[in-house]
Amino acid sequence: MAREINKLPPKAATAITAPGRYSDGGGLYLVVSATGSRKWVFRFRWDGKLRDMGMGGVGNVSLATARGKAAAARLLIGEGKNPLEDKQALKAIPTFGDFADELVAVLSAEWRNDKHKAQWSTTLTKDAAPLRPMRIDRIETSHVLETLKPIWSEKPETASRLQQRIARVLDAAKAKGFRKGENPARWSGHLDHLLPARQKLTRGHHAAMPYGDVPAFVAQLRDRDAIAALALEFLILTAARSGEVRGATWAEFDLDAKVWTVPEGRMKAGREHRVPLSVSALALLAKVMPLTGGKAGAFVFPNQKDASLSDAAFSALFIRMGLDRGAITPHGFRSSFRDWAGEATNFPREVAEAALAHSVGDATEQAYRRGDALEKRRKLMEAWAGFCERRAIESKVTPVSRAKI
Structure with a gap:
C-alpha cells in the first residue's frame, strides 16, 4: 500500500x-x-x-x-x-558569465589580435550582463530577447555581434554537456521570427555591403576589364580575405580536386585553410590563367610587374567605379556572405563559420571535429556563387588584359 x-x-x-x-x-x-x-x-x-x-x-x-x-x-x-x-x-553547472569567460580564454589562444579578445570580453561582460549570473542550462529564448531588445534598434551592429557571441557560448555549453535542446540565441529559423530584420551597417572597421546588393555588384565587376575586378570577384565567391586572394599563387590550387589550399603562414589564425572552388570560381581562374600560364610560383592575380596586387588596387577600383570607399571594403564581403548564410539559407552555423576559417566550439569540441567539413562547405559555396550570379549570369566573358589593373 x-x-x-x-x-x-x-x-x-x-x-x-x-x-x-x-x-x-x-x-x-x-x-x-x-x-x-x-x-x-x-x-x-x-x-x-x-x-x-x-x-x-x-x-x-x-x-x-x-x-x-x-x-x-x-x-x-x-x-x-x-x-x-x-x-x-x-x-557543478556554471553560470553564463563563468562559462563565457572560460570560453574566451580558450579561444584567445588562437587569436593573434589582443583587440579581438578585448571585444569579445566586453561583449560578453558588459552587453550580456543580464545573462551572466544565470545558470547556463536555464537560459531560454525570453532571457536572450530581454538582453538583445534594448539595443537591437539603437545599436544594431553591437546587437548583432552580441547575438552571435551568445549563440557561440551556448553552443559550446551544449558541447560540454551543460545544455540540451536547441540554441535559444540562434538567428535563422528562430530569433529572425521574433526580432526585426538586422540593419546592415558595418562590422568593426570594415564597411559591409548588404548581401541583397551583392549580385548587382558582381554584374558591375564583370563589366570591367581589370585584374583587380577579377580578384575582387574571386574574393567574393570564396569569402576569403583580401591578403589571401592577392597573395595566392598557382601552387596553392588543385584544379582537378577543385580546392584552393591557403598555407598556414598566410592565414590570420595560423592554420591551413582549404577552400572548395565553385564552378564560377573555377571559370574565373581559367580566365586569368593565360596571364602567367599557371606556373606554380606565379601569382594568380599579378600586377603589371608580375608581383602580387597591392591592397590599394581594390581602393582604386572602387574609385573608378564611383563608389564611396567609406561604404564598402573588400573585407566587408565576408560579412555579406555570413549574413546571407545565416538569414537566407538553412546551412548550419558551424559550416558557414568554417567557410570563413573561424573556429567553432571549445578546444574539446574542436579536437573531436577532425575534419573541416569540406564537402558541406562546397555545397554552401556553390549556393553562394549561384546567389551572386542571380543578376550577373548573363554577363559576357571578355578576355583579360594586363593593361588595366
Missing part, C-alpha cells in the same frame, strides 16, 4: 513551534530546531543507509514547493538515481 503523503496542514510551517521532526509523508519532513529555525528535509534510503537532503528554509520555500521538490526526488530514486548526487551535479 502506498505511503500517505501531504499529511501536514497548510499552515504547519508557521503553526508548529515545538522542536522536532514532523512528517508530511513520502519522505518529506518539517524540522524545527531548538533555536526556532525551520527547514524542509527529504529523508530517503540509499545503499541501505538513511540520507537527508535539505530542501530549503521555510522562509524561502513554501510547503507546496517543498512537496514538489520531494516528488521530484522520489522520481529520481525510482529511476535508480541518487537525488543528492543529482543535486551536486546541478551545482
Whole structure:
C-alpha cells in the first residue's frame, strides 16, 4: 500500500513551534530546531543507509514547493538515481558569465589580435550582463530577447555581434554537456521570427555591403576589364580575405580536386585553410590563367610587374567605379556572405563559420571535429556563387588584359 503523503496542514510551517521532526509523508519532513529555525528535509534510503537532503528554509520555500521538490526526488530514486548526487551535479553547472569567460580564454589562444579578445570580453561582460549570473542550462529564448531588445534598434551592429557571441557560448555549453535542446540565441529559423530584420551597417572597421546588393555588384565587376575586378570577384565567391586572394599563387590550387589550399603562414589564425572552388570560381581562374600560364610560383592575380596586387588596387577600383570607399571594403564581403548564410539559407552555423576559417566550439569540441567539413562547405559555396550570379549570369566573358589593373 502506498505511503500517505501531504499529511501536514497548510499552515504547519508557521503553526508548529515545538522542536522536532514532523512528517508530511513520502519522505518529506518539517524540522524545527531548538533555536526556532525551520527547514524542509527529504529523508530517503540509499545503499541501505538513511540520507537527508535539505530542501530549503521555510522562509524561502513554501510547503507546496517543498512537496514538489520531494516528488521530484522520489522520481529520481525510482529511476535508480541518487537525488543528492543529482543535486551536486546541478551545482557543478556554471553560470553564463563563468562559462563565457572560460570560453574566451580558450579561444584567445588562437587569436593573434589582443583587440579581438578585448571585444569579445566586453561583449560578453558588459552587453550580456543580464545573462551572466544565470545558470547556463536555464537560459531560454525570453532571457536572450530581454538582453538583445534594448539595443537591437539603437545599436544594431553591437546587437548583432552580441547575438552571435551568445549563440557561440551556448553552443559550446551544449558541447560540454551543460545544455540540451536547441540554441535559444540562434538567428535563422528562430530569433529572425521574433526580432526585426538586422540593419546592415558595418562590422568593426570594415564597411559591409548588404548581401541583397551583392549580385548587382558582381554584374558591375564583370563589366570591367581589370585584374583587380577579377580578384575582387574571386574574393567574393570564396569569402576569403583580401591578403589571401592577392597573395595566392598557382601552387596553392588543385584544379582537378577543385580546392584552393591557403598555407598556414598566410592565414590570420595560423592554420591551413582549404577552400572548395565553385564552378564560377573555377571559370574565373581559367580566365586569368593565360596571364602567367599557371606556373606554380606565379601569382594568380599579378600586377603589371608580375608581383602580387597591392591592397590599394581594390581602393582604386572602387574609385573608378564611383563608389564611396567609406561604404564598402573588400573585407566587408565576408560579412555579406555570413549574413546571407545565416538569414537566407538553412546551412548550419558551424559550416558557414568554417567557410570563413573561424573556429567553432571549445578546444574539446574542436579536437573531436577532425575534419573541416569540406564537402558541406562546397555545397554552401556553390549556393553562394549561384546567389551572386542571380543578376550577373548573363554577363559576357571578355578576355583579360594586363593593361588595366
